Amino acid sequence: MMRSALIGLVLLVASAAASAQEQEPRFAWPAACTLGQDCFIQNYVDTAPGPRFANFRCDRLGYDGDNGIDIRLRDLAAMRQGVDILAAADGTVLRVRDGEPDISVKERGAEAVKDVKAGNAVIIDHGGGWQTRYAHMKQGSIRVKPGDTVKTGQPLGQIGLSGSTEFPHVEFTVMKAQGDGAVEAFIDPFTALPIGSGCETAGHPLWAADVPYIPTGLLIAGFAAGPADWETARRGDYAGIKGGRNAPLVLWAESFGVRGGDTQTVVITGPDGKPVHQDRTVLAESKNLWSVFSGRRAPPGGWKPGTYTGRYQLERNSVLVIDTERKVEIP
Structure with missing residues (x-):
C-alpha cells in the first residue's frame, strides 16, 4: 500500500510539473x-x-x-x-x-x-x-x-x-x-x-523554436584610410569607401565574445594576390566587445591600382570562429 501511495505521489508531482509547463x-x-x-x-x-x-x-x-x-x-x-x-x-x-x-x-x-x-x-x-x-x-x-x-x-x-x-x-x-x-x-x-538561479541549474527553454547559442561572432568590418574611428565605423560611414594611392590601407573589425588565448590574423593582399600586410596576435584577455584595426602606410610611389582584399580571422583551439573578407578599390 505504501509503495502504491509513493508511486501515486510521484505521478502527481510529475503531472503538476507537466501542467505548469503547459501553462507557460x-x-x-x-x-x-x-x-x-x-x-x-x-x-x-x-x-x-x-x-x-x-x-x-x-x-x-x-x-x-x-x-x-x-x-x-x-x-x-x-x-x-x-x-x-x-x-x-x-x-x-x-x-x-x-x-x-x-x-x-x-x-x-x-x-x-x-x-x-x-x-x-x-x-x-x-x-x-x-x-x-x-x-x-x-x-x-x-x-x-x-x-x-x-x-x-x-x-x-x-x-x-x-x-x-x-x-x-x-x-x-x-x-x-x-x-x-x-x-x-x-x-x-x-x-x-x-535570474540568479545558477548556470548549472536544469531548466527548459520558453522559445517556440530553437534559438542557438552563439558565443562569438563578427559584427562589422571594413577598410579605412587610416586608424579606424569607431563611432564612424558604427554609423556605417565607412561603407563604400575608396582607397587612395598614397593613403594608408587599414582593415578594421569589431567582434563580440572573444576569449583570452584566441589568435587573430589580419592579412591584406594586393591586386596580384600577394600580401602587402600581415599581422598575427594572440589575445591576452577575454572581451565581450572587441575592436581591432591593422594596416600600413602606402609604399614609396603609392599603391598600385586595383582591388585590395582584407581578411580577418579569429581562431580558437585551432578552429576558425570568424573568417571574413572585405575589398577596397584603389583607382
Missing part, C-alpha cells in the same frame, strides 16, 4: 532579423547569484545583474534602415513609452537617462502572470497603445538606441507578475528559471 507561454523570436546573420544576442540574462556574472551556458557573454537578452544590430546604418520588433506571443499591451531620442548614453550621459533607462518601450501581458518587455525602441516607431490586443509576430515598433545603451538593440525581458501586476521575478527565456 512559448515565445517566438521577437525581431524581424535572422540570428547570426543580421542580428546577434550580445548579452544574456545573469544566472549567477551575487556580484558576478554567468549566463545560462556558464559563459561570460553578458553583464552582472542583466535581466533581459540584448538582440543587437550590426551598426547604426542597419537601425536607420528599420528593423521591426515583433510581439513574442499573443497578449494585451499594458504600457508604452515613446519620445526618447536615439542617442548613445555615452553622448547623452547617465544622468539624462537615469529615470528612463529602458528608453522607449512596450510591455505586453500574456496572461497567467506572464509579461514581456521590449526596450530601447526607436523614437516615434511604436505602433501600439495600452489596451491593444496583439498577436504573435505583430510589429510593435522598431529597434533603436533610446535610453541607457551604446548600441542599437532591443532588450527582450520576460517577467512573472503577481495578481496586482507587480513583477515578482525576471525569467531567463532559455531556462524558464528566475
Whole structure:
C-alpha cells in the first residue's frame, strides 16, 4: 500500500510539473532579423547569484545583474534602415513609452537617462502572470497603445538606441507578475528559471523554436584610410569607401565574445594576390566587445591600382570562429 501511495505521489508531482509547463507561454523570436546573420544576442540574462556574472551556458557573454537578452544590430546604418520588433506571443499591451531620442548614453550621459533607462518601450501581458518587455525602441516607431490586443509576430515598433545603451538593440525581458501586476521575478527565456538561479541549474527553454547559442561572432568590418574611428565605423560611414594611392590601407573589425588565448590574423593582399600586410596576435584577455584595426602606410610611389582584399580571422583551439573578407578599390 505504501509503495502504491509513493508511486501515486510521484505521478502527481510529475503531472503538476507537466501542467505548469503547459501553462507557460512559448515565445517566438521577437525581431524581424535572422540570428547570426543580421542580428546577434550580445548579452544574456545573469544566472549567477551575487556580484558576478554567468549566463545560462556558464559563459561570460553578458553583464552582472542583466535581466533581459540584448538582440543587437550590426551598426547604426542597419537601425536607420528599420528593423521591426515583433510581439513574442499573443497578449494585451499594458504600457508604452515613446519620445526618447536615439542617442548613445555615452553622448547623452547617465544622468539624462537615469529615470528612463529602458528608453522607449512596450510591455505586453500574456496572461497567467506572464509579461514581456521590449526596450530601447526607436523614437516615434511604436505602433501600439495600452489596451491593444496583439498577436504573435505583430510589429510593435522598431529597434533603436533610446535610453541607457551604446548600441542599437532591443532588450527582450520576460517577467512573472503577481495578481496586482507587480513583477515578482525576471525569467531567463532559455531556462524558464528566475535570474540568479545558477548556470548549472536544469531548466527548459520558453522559445517556440530553437534559438542557438552563439558565443562569438563578427559584427562589422571594413577598410579605412587610416586608424579606424569607431563611432564612424558604427554609423556605417565607412561603407563604400575608396582607397587612395598614397593613403594608408587599414582593415578594421569589431567582434563580440572573444576569449583570452584566441589568435587573430589580419592579412591584406594586393591586386596580384600577394600580401602587402600581415599581422598575427594572440589575445591576452577575454572581451565581450572587441575592436581591432591593422594596416600600413602606402609604399614609396603609392599603391598600385586595383582591388585590395582584407581578411580577418579569429581562431580558437585551432578552429576558425570568424573568417571574413572585405575589398577596397584603389583607382
